[in-house]
Amino acid sequence: MMFAAVLMIFGGVMTIFEGIAAIAKDDVFVATRNYWAQFNLTGWGWIHLILGIILVLAGLALFKGAIWARVIGVAVAGLAMIANFMWLPHYPFWALVLIAIDLFIIWALCTAPRRAQT
Template sequence: MTSMSDARTDPPAEPMQKQSLALGISAVAAVMLMVVAALSILEGTVAIAGDELYFAGPEYLYALDTTTWGWVHVVLGIVGMVCGIGLLFGTAWGRYAAIGIAALVIIANFLSLPYYPMWSVLVIALSIAVMWAVATWQPER
């Protein structure tokens, strides 16, 4: 004979696993966004300093001087850091802003491809990964 005290009232493990997975994805996305932001700040700093690492190739349709591109990358990097911190704390604005700033970083790096192509491709790939991670994260309401 089974008594009522033997019946377990533990919550099912599946919702807990989904929540921990969502937390993990959001943490990875936040850290990746902060890495992309740090790379953008470094890229912009190199361009502003006029260092020889930054290559100014032939003219193209979206031609701006390297100092302008440097400031664009620094500003995007700073905003990306703020968005990454917001995403790390799980704010809704951080989630939407993370996708938006990652998209802007992709556009800025696409436009600056002729100046430093390999670096831009790396940052574009990381930004796509950030957008994917944030978009697949479905926090439970």
């Protein structure tokens, strides 16, 4: 479970940086024409920023053993995977790294043993 919490915090911080970069400087990223998921880069930045903040907060709660953090972590990591898949034309390397991190987050949260019932 600690592995999942660390990954959630790391992935969340990376997603926050991605969001801040997209909000602050639209000209840093490639503007792809005729991509099926056309969206304003500033809008993408806000989406990534919000997902990253939720991931970090859920990761911190996971250190305390909150069960809801596992559920939120799986759901938000799944949404972050989808968002990064749609982000591929703008920054492919970063998006692929974050997709892999989100996949490991989901794997770690789903395979971690439950706490022993006392």
